[in-house]
Amino acid sequence: MVNYFSSDFKLGILGGGQLGKMLLYETRKYDVQTYVIDPSEEAPCKIAANYFQTGDLMDYQTVLEFGRKVDVLTFEIEAVNISALKQLESEGIKVFPSSKTLDKIHNKAIQKQFYTDQNIPTAPFKSFASKTEFMNAVNSGEVNLPTVWKSATGGYDGRGVMVLKTKADINEILEGECIAEELVPFKNELAVIVARNPSGEVATYPVVEMEFHPTANQVEYVVCPARIESTVADKARKVAEEVSKAYKHVGLLAVEMFQTKDDEIIVNEVAPRPHNSGHYSIEASYTNQFEQHLRAILDLPLGDTSSKVGGIMVNLSGAENHSGPVKYSNIEKIMKMKGVTPHIYGKKITRPFRKMGHVTIVNEDLAEARKIAQEVKNTIQVISE
Amino acid sequence: MVNYFSSDFKLGILGGGQLGKMLLYETRKYDVQTYVIDPSEEAPCKIAANYFQTGDLMDYQTVLEFGRKVDVLTFEIEAVNISALKQLESEGIKVFPSSKTLDKIHNKAIQKQFYTDQNIPTAPFKSFASKTEFMNAVNSGEVNLPTVWKSATGGYDGRGVMVLKTKADINEILEGECIAEELVPFKNELAVIVARNPSGEVATYPVVEMEFHPTANQVEYVVCPARIESTVADKARKVAEEVSKAYKHVGLLAVEMFQTKDDEIIVNEVAPRPHNSGHYSIEASYTNQFEQHLRAILDLPLGDTSSKVGGIMVNLSGAENHSGPVKYSNIEKIMKMKGVTPHIYGKKITRPFRKMGHVTIVNEDLAEARKIAQEVKNTIQVISE
Numbered sequence: 001m002v003n004y005f006s007s008d009f010k011l012g013i014l015g016g017g018q019l020g021k022m023l024l025y026e027t028r029k030y031d032v033q034t035y036v037i038d039p040s041e042e043a044p045c046k047i048a049a050n051y052f053q054t055g056d057l058m059d060y061q062t063v064l065e066f067g068r069k070v071d072v073l074t075f076e077i078e079a080v081n082i083s084a085l086k087q088l089e090s091e092g093i094k095v096f097p098s099s100k101t102l103d104k105i106h107n108k109a110i111q112k113q114f115y116t117d118q119n120i121p122t123a124p125f126k127s128f129a130s131k132t133e134f135m136n137a138v139n140s141g142e143v144n145l146p147t148v149w150k151s152a153t154g155g156y157d158g159r160g161v162m163v164l165k166t167k168a169d170i171n172e173i174l175e176g177e178c179i180a181e182e183l184v185p186f187k188n189e190l191a192v193i194v195a196r197n198p199s200g201e202v203a204t205y206p207v208v209e210m211e212f213h214p215t216a217n218q219v220e221y222v223v224c225p226a227r228i229e230s231t232v233a234d235k236a237r238k239v240a241e242e243v244s245k246a247y248k249h250v251g252l253l254a255v256e257m258f259q260t261k262d263d264e265i266i267v268n269e270v271a272p273r274p275h276n277s278g279h280y281s282i283e284a285s286y287t288n289q290f291e292q293h294l295r296a297i298l299d300l301p302l303g304d305t306s307s308k309v310g311g312i313m314v315n316l317s318g319a320e321n322h323s324g325p326v327k328y329s330n331i332e333k334i335m336k337m338k339g340v341t342p343h344i345y346g347k348k349i350t351r352p353f354r355k356m357g358h359v360t361i362v363n364e365d366l367a368e369a370r371k372i373a374q375e376v377k378n379t380i381q382v383i384s385e
Numbered sequence: 386m387v388n389y390f391s392s393d394f395k396l397g398i399l400g401g402g403q404l405g406k407m408l409l410y411e412t413r414k415y416d417v418q419t420y421v422i423d424p425s426e427e428a429p430c431k432i433a434a435n436y437f438q439t440g441d442l443m444d445y446q447t448v449l450e451f452g453r454k455v456d457v458l459t460f461e462i463e464a465v466n467i468s469a470l471k472q473l474e475s476e477g478i479k480v481f482p483s484s485k486t487l488d489k490i491h492n493k494a495i496q497k498q499f500y501t502d503q504n505i506p507t508a509p510f511k512s513f514a515s516k517t518e519f520m521n522a523v524n525s526g527e528v529n530l531p532t533v534w535k536s537a538t539g540g541y542d543g544r545g546v547m548v549l550k551t552k553a554d555i556n557e558i559l560e561g562e563c564i565a566e567e568l569v570p571f572k573n574e575l576a577v578i579v580a581r582n583p584s585g586e587v588a589t590y591p592v593v594e595m596e597f598h599p600t601a602n603q604v605e606y607v608v609c610p611a612r613i614e615s616t617v618a619d620k621a622r623k624v625a626e627e628v629s630k631a632y633k634h635v636g637l638l639a640v641e642m643f644q645t646k647d648d649e650i651i652v653n654e655v656a657p658r659p660h661n662s663g664h665y666s667i668e669a670s671y672t673n674q675f676e677q678h679l680r681a682i683l684d685l686p687l688g689d690t691s692s693k694v695g696g697i698m699v700n701l702s703g704a705e706n707h708s709g710p711v712k713y714s715n716i717e718k719i720m721k722m723k724g725v726t727p728h729i730y731g732k733k734i735t736r737p738f739r740k741m742g743h744v745t746i747v748n749e750d751l752a753e754a755r756k757i758a759q760e761v762k763n764t765i766q767v768i769s770e
Contacts, residue, residue, distance in 0.1 A: 001717050003712055003713075003770075005711075005713045005716060005727075005729045006711050006713075006729055006731055006732070006733055021413070024433075025410055025413070025414075028406070028410070028432075028433060028731075029410075029726075029727075029728055029729070030727070030729050031729040031730070031731040047413075047432065047433055047434070047435060048409075048413060048432055048433040049432070050432060286723075286724050286747065291726075295720070300717055300720055301717060301720045301721040303720070304723055304724060308693040308694050308747070308749075309693050326390075326391050327388055328388075328390045328391075331390060332386050332685055332686060335680070335685055335686045335688070336686040338671075338689055339671050339689060341414075341676075342390075342414075342415070343414055344390045344391055344414070344415050344416040345416070346391055346413075346416040347391070348391055362671065362693070364693075385388075
């Protein structure tokens with residue numbers, strides 16, 4: 001086995017945001033050497049990496065030269081130069097997840113087509129090369145409203161997704177390649193994280209449930225385990241494992257799914273990396289998602305994915321009407337509450353809805369954790385001084 | 386409240402070893418700015434601190450100038466220049482634990498006298514200004530063998546402690562101030578970590594048990610919770626809380642105790658910082674000892690000290706007859722075992738008995754964890770290539 005621990009081995013990470021930062025907790029724990037590149041001088045990964053540099057992740061030459069410095073290359077964001085990854089692979093550098101996997105994911109039109117080809121259940125869709133093509137399809141009645149419009153690329157954390165109810169809404173959508181997805185009424189939005197290593201060992205995490213705000217269309221809580229029937233949970237884990245097999249990915253694959261009104265599971269989209277829906281695992285799981293990603297890409301044995309206790313995650317997003325140097329108002333109050341752990345990503349400037357951190361609430365009793373999570377949400381505020 | 390999170394606030398840490406490194410996981414999680422000083426260029430804290438410098442922690446001017454750069458100063462090792470801490474306190478810099486606390490701890494003769502003055506149960510002892518004075522006391526019969534010899538200062542992780550059975554053993558002891566402690570036969574060696582913040586909030590962790598090797602006089606496992614009667618555990622926590630009150634410390638205080646044959650609890654010694662006996666808490670507790678230390682010294686609310694699951698800690702020490710670049714032989718095998726987490730401190734060179742890391746084994750069933758801990762101990766080896 002390669003000696004990764006306190007050795008000359010070098011792991012490269014494309015992207016230095018909060019996902020990279022939390023991955024670095026694990027590389028530090030194992031004393032695995034890390035090289036990180038991010039466009040921003042202020043990247044949360046700037047410290048705790050052995051080597052940090054700034055650079056454009058979409059630039060071929062930048063990614064190529066960075067990748068040549070390391071033994072294994074991974075990423076915390078999909079928006080990277082895939083041609084450079086292909087060149088690095090051809091030069092014998094291990095890239096996990098591979099460019100082949102990324103090819104099938106980074107464009108939503110291609111991703112959806114892949115599910116169809118692989119007989120993986122997903123909502124019916126049509127793809128369009130441009131905003132104009134899409135508008136013509138709506139006007140000709142080829143696409144009926146309401147429909148879910150998704151930008152083919154650049155969609156990330158809900159950006160580039162809109163539910164179009166009236167023709168007026170269409171003016172809001174972005175230019176460029178896109179898809180129109182049938183609006184499938186669903187009971188629950190679920191996610192399952194699957195880990196896979198080069199040796200082919202596969203492990204799925206318990207099903208989590210995104211709990212939405214009753215009125216605002218926005219995820220409020222990620223709940224683990226999901227409060228659904230075990231038959232549905234088993235089905236969701238099985239579907240997630242099929243998706244993982246289809247992609248033959250290495251590392252983590254976060255599979256977002258819908259539980260339809262008639263308890264069918266259909267795949268929404270995937271992310272080939274640690275994921276917001278897995279943050280609860282740092283406090284709740286035997287092996288958190290970041291350690292698991294590291295184990296997977298280094299071809300180490302996968303860890304136990306089960307939970308020690310119930311976990312709920314609340315995102316800390318910038319409050320509306322607040323821009324400027326960040327202040328976490330009432331954070332000392334939530335730290336008084338049982339089983340509450342705030343994670344502060346380290347972004348110095350807050351903006352409305354900017355992801356500034358998250359809070360995990362763990363408890364033996366999930367219902368109790370859910371109650372405390374509500375208090376947390378009603379108490380802490382991300383504002384500017 | 387002071388805004389510690391993503392702010393200009395600066396926390397200083399004297400010492401950049403493994404305790405500091407694990408404390409930095411928590412300062413990163415809260416995005417608290419850190420300044421670290423350590424004698425070694427190779428210190429495990431060199432990365433992940435916002436600012437790192439080398440320097441002699443026993444040098445007055447070095448500690449003074451370093452301390453003036455920060456708002457709150459703490460340490461991960463007691464061997465620091467206390468006069469400099471006093472000067473810093475007089476200049477209004479917060480030093481936690483305070484120089485007053487450290488004064489009563491850093492010298493074992495003074496520490497033992499303090500327990501006697503405070504009516505805290507401890508083994509009978511006599512103190513001596515020099516090795517010669519001590520030898521005279523043995524020869525005159527003032528001290529009877531067997532006795533426990535302890536160097537008054539510089540004792541750390543068992544160094545500077547010896548059980549003297551015959552007069553010949555005395556040749557082995559070090560020069561300088563020392564104490565002779567009555568050899569008290571005990572059932573168990575226990576420890577309790579107590580956290581206290583400036584507001585006076587106090588929290589004790591569950592009692593842990595050091596399990597010794599049946600023949601070699603060496604701790605093999607730290608077991609939480611200790612496998613003792615609840616009445617004894619309650620007594621141990623109560624004694625630890627009394628010690629904490631007596632010291633009026635701020636931060637963590639690890640209280641090492643003996644359970645005597647007749648179930649009395651007597652105090653052995655204390656450490657005013659995160660402690661080896663609390664490493665299990667990273668995986669097992671709702672609030673790990675490093676986060677708790679940070680909460681305490683920043684006068685934030687203390688976290689829940691209870692455990693999610695049973696925890697056992699095994700130290701990873703350098704194997705005998707191995708010196709040189711470290712290799713963790715069979716680490717991939719122990720990573721296959723349930724609930725096993727290796728912590729690699731990042732020291733590049735191994736030496737016989739050098740503390741290179743630790744492994745935590747967590748499980749709902751403590752007996753099962755203990756079984757796996759044994760497998761871990763029989764499997765992994767810290768060798769040189």
